[in-house]
Amino acid sequence: MVDKLDLKVVEQLMERARTTWAELGLILGLSAPAAAERVHKLEERGIIRGYCAIVDPEAIGYGLAAYIAVYLEKPEHRQGFLEFVQNTREVQECHHIAGDEDYMLKVRCKGTRDLERIVSEKIKSIPGVAKTRTTVILSTEKETPILPIERVEEIK
Amino acid sequence: MVDKLDLKVVEQLMERARTTWAELGLILGLSAPAAAERVHKLEERGIIRGYCAIVDPEAIGYGLAAYIAVYLEKPEHRQGFLEFVQNTREVQECHHIAGDEDYMLKVRCKGTRDLERIVSEKIKSIPGVAKTRTTVILSTEKETPILPIERVEEIK
DNA sequence: ACTGAAAACTGCAGGCC
C-alpha cells in the first residue's frame, strides 16, 4: 500500500500540483529524480488519477449550484439515468446514497433558468425518475478537492 | 471578462494541469509563451485559483463519504460552526443551502467509526447545532472537479 | 536513492501585426 512518504507526496500535490520535482524533493527529503519517480509510480498505480485546475465557477458563468435528490422507480431504469449523468457536463457529482432517495446529484449551471431546464426538461424526462428534490446552494463556505490526509510532519 | 480562448485554456487545465506550455499551445493554436501568458493572466485574475492532484480516496484510507445536513439554532452560532468547518480536514465541502436545513456538509472519513466520531462528538458538540441529518454515500458514479464548460471546438 | 550529463522546457527580450 501507500507508505508515509507517499501520503506526504499526495498531500503536497493535492495542494499545488504544478510544483517542480526539486522543490517537492526538498519537502520530502529526496533528490528531484527520486521525487519524480515516486509521483510517477503513484500515477501508474492509479492512486493519483490526474491533475486539475481549480476554477472560479462564477468567472466562467456557472454561478448557481444545487443538489438534486433523485428517486428511481425501478432498478431497470438505472442504465438510462446513469448515461444521462455521464453525458451531462452540468452534473458534477452523482452518488448512490442510503436513505429515502436513490441518487444525489450536484449540478452547476448558469442560473435559475438553466437549473429549471435541467430539472424539468432533462431529469424528469428520463424514464423511471419518479420524483426529484432540489436544494439550491446559496453560498459556499468551503469546497476543496483536498482529501483529509492527516499532516505528515516527520518521516522516520 | 473571459473570452472563448480563455475558456478553452480553462477547460484544458481542468482536465490535466500538468501539461507543458508547448503542448497546451498546440491545442490552443498558440506558441508556448503565448499559452503560458494567458494562463498566468488567468491566475492573476483569480479565475484559476490553483491546481491539485485528483487522488483515489480509498487508496489513502478514506473510503467513506457522507452528506451531513446541519440545522443551526441561531445566527450568532454561525461563527463557531464555520470555524469548525474550516479547521476540519474531513469536511470537504460546506454550503449554505436553501430549504429546511441551513448547511450541507460533505465529509470524507475512514469508516463508520470515524463518521460516528465526527457527527456525534464533533459536530453535535458545537454550540447552536440543533439537529443533523446524515446521508451515507454508498457508491460514487461521477465525481469531477471539472466544471461544465461547453466544449470550445472552433475559435473564430 | 543519488549523481551527472543530455534533452526538454520555461521565461525573457526584441520585433511584428
Add this chain to the structure above:
DNA sequence: GGCCTGCAGTTTTCAGT
C-alpha cells in the same frame, strides 16, 4: 494589446553507481 521567434537559464529525464 496580443502574438511570434530566438536565446539564456533552469528543469526534467535517463544513464550508471
